[in-house]
Each structure stands twice: as structure tokens, then as C-alpha cells.
Amino acid sequence: MSKKVIGLTLILFASLLSNAQDQKVNKNKPASIALKASILNFKQTPLTEGLTVSTPALGVQFFRGLAPKLDAVVNLDVSSLKYPYYVSLKQPKTTTNSMYAAIDTRVHIKLATDDKALVPYAILGLGLAKDATKFTGYAPMGLGLQFKAKQGSFFNVFATHNAEASKLTKMHQNYGVSYSFPLKLKEKKAIALPEAPVQADQDDDGVSNDKDDCPERSGLLKYKGCPVPDEDGDGINDENDQCPNAEGTVKYRGCPVPDTDKDGIPDDQDKCPTVAGVARYNGCGIPDSDKDGVNDEVDQCPNVPGIAGNNGCEDLQPKLNAIAAALKFETGKVNIAPKSLQGLDTLVQIMTQYPNTSLTIIGHTDNTGTQKINDRLSLLRAKKVQTYLVKKGLAINRTTLVGLADTQPIASNATKEGRAQNRRADLTIKYE
Secondary structure, eight states: OHHHHHHHHHHHHHHHHHHGGGOOOSSSOOOEEEEEEEEEEOOOOTTBOSOOOSEEEEEEEEEEEEETTEEEEEEEEEEEEOOOOBGGGTOOOOOSOEEEEEEEEEEEEESSOTTSSEEEEEEEEEEEEEOSSOEEEEEEEEEEEEEEOSTTOEEEEEEEEEEEOSTTOOOEEEEEEEEEEEOOOOOOOOOOOOOOOOOSSTTOSSSOGGGOSSTTSOOBGGGTTBOOOOTTOSSSOTTTOSSTTSOOOTTTTTSOOOOTTOSSSOGGGOSSTTSOOOGGGTTSOOOOTTOSSSOTTTOSSTTSOOOGGGTTSOOOHHHHHHHHTTOBOOTTOOOOOHHHHHHHHHHHHHHHHOTTEEEEEEEOOOSOSOHHHHHHHHHHHHHHHHHHHHHTTOOGGGEEEEEOTTSSOSSOTTSHHHHHHHSBEEEEEEEO
16 A cells, blocks of 8 residues: 555645646646645553654645635645554554654645635545654544735644554644645746737638628638538538538538438448448347247247247147047046057156146047037046146146037048047147
């Protein structure tokens, strides 16, 4: 931290000194130097070792006004004392006085301007001190009074509380007075310039003043002595502007940057200037990584081709068709063959993986038996499949049962093999 404080102090001091070489008349305090006398008071506590109380110090101050009510100050104090380190820091106890120097940069925040006889002000700053061996950082803050003297001089009375700004620092107070006087620089005598002769053509544009509508700006005769107009105010005069009534750029000869695809993004910012897109993709369309027609912002499976109905994920119906192909029943029976159960277990896994889907279970019969019996039997077969799926963890409210009896055969009921194919249960997925 000490290096930073030294650096900041030197930079500010150099800046103030350089500014003093180019004074201008204003209401800010001119660059000034002050002689200072003060008392350093380290309050003794059980936590500190032997120390010096109410020690006199001498110093100098450099002032520079930053604003009418704000001064920048570089402050230097020099004294001889025993610095009171905290006992807890286990520093070697000082037995004799040594030279103590403290330099800080601070600002005086004034309640009035320097033309007032008495000006109260607040003090804020940051500084660095050094005794025989150690650097300590401190932060002065306090109050002061400025009394106006003669010829730009001021008498100051002030008190600061120097707060601890490093591990080794012991907080203390500084009570002091100073007297400042300005650094007067030798004034350069102004060179008297001859008065400019009256010009018949003030702006020297070849149009006499009595015919010049813009006598202080060079122009053209055809514009009555005024410059070539710029109707749209884009910095390109109308003679060179291909779009004189629309603000544009030099690159496009005074016309606005084009937007070929009309997506609201100008071509020079549009990475896809011929395809309408959106700003978040730099003028390109929303990407579709798996080329399935479902853009990546909607596609829940952006790297696997799918269908829109399943939010860009794969079409599940082919898998359900394969599972249903094994769901065959004996004549007049509703029991599921053991070899079909593995497929139903897989179906539960699929439904769990895609929670935004529902299942329609459709029971079928052959043409054996009456319509009344087949209606009931087909529904019971669908119910049997539902019961197994629910038992395996599928929510019942995700299933719908339909019984179609023998109304939708997939094979001829004239043969034993055809009737066996028709005694089945179909599975249909619904995407929500």
C-alpha cells in the first residue's frame, strides 16, 4: 500500500506544480506555498508501547484550487518522536526519538469562495509516514478555518484525525496553523496586434458581403455565399449525397446502411444479409442444428432429428408400434402373454423420459362372438394393458382406453391366422 500512496502523492504533486506554470485568471485559488506549525498528539492506551504525546512538528503545504470551493493540498510534516506501535504487532520498542516525516495529499472542501473573509472547510486525504525504520499509512480527516489576508495570502487553523490506513499505523491527531502566499509568476506582456482591415469579402469566398447570406462562412455563389447545404444533416453535402433527405454514411454515399432482407438489422451488422433473422443471432435465423425443421430454441433434442409434435425429439410412434405388435390375445381372453411384458416395461421407460406425452390404448377382437361381447372384451384388453403400465409407475391420468371390438381388423377373419392377428391392442402416442 505504501508504494501506491507514494506514487499517488508524487503524481498529484507533479500535476499541481506543472499547472502552476500556466495560471489563468479565475476564481480558483492560485498555486500557493504555506509554512506550517502543528502538534502531533498520539493518545496513549494499554495497547500501545511507549510514545510521544503532544509533539511539535514543522512543515509546508502546497495549495492549488480545483474549483472555487475545492482546493487540492500536498501536506508535509516533520518531527522527532518515538512512534507508538501496538504491542500486539511485536515491533521492537523505540527507546529514543527519531526523525518522523509524513506526507499526504488532501482536499479542502470549502463552504464559501476565497473572496470571503472567513471560510470553514472540511479535510479529506490519504498519506504515508516514516519513522526510523517503518512506513505507515494514514487517512487525515478533519475541519479547518481559512482567514483571508492580503495579496492572495491566507491564514489557516485546522485539526485532523489521522485514521489508521495500514497495519502498523497508530491513529493520532494533528492540530496546526499555516500561512500561505501565492507563487507569483512573471506576467508576459501582451503583443499588440494591428486591427484587421474591413473586408469587403469577410469570408474570402469570392462573394462580396453585401451579396453574401453567410458572410462569416465560406460558400458558393450559387448558394448566395453559403456552403453547399446538407438537408439531412449527415455530414455529406447535398451535391454528393445520393439520399439528400435521409441521413446516411459516406460508405453508402449519403444513404442509410441497407437492410437487404428487411429484418431490421443493417447489412454491415448482419451476418446473413440476404436471409431475414434476429438480432441475437447477428441477423441470421434461429439455428436448427439437427436439420429437423424445429429450431434450437424450441427443440428439446437439438442434436437429434425429430418431429415438431415431440418438441424436436424423435417420433415415438414407431417404437410403440413395435411394442404393440407383440400384444396378442387368445380367443375370448384378456391375459397378456409373458413375452409381451418386456415391451410394456420399455413403454413405461419411454413415457417417463417424455413426460409431456399421453397414451391411447385401443383394444380389438376378431369377429368371433356377438357385438356386445366383443365391445366389452376389447375394452377389457385395453384395461389390462393399462393396469400393467400403472403398476409399473405410469400415471393413470396419462392413459386413455378405447375398445373397438372387431371394427378395425388388420387381417382376414376368415382364417385362424388372420383372427389371431386381429386379437390385439394398439398403442398411440399423443404429444402435448
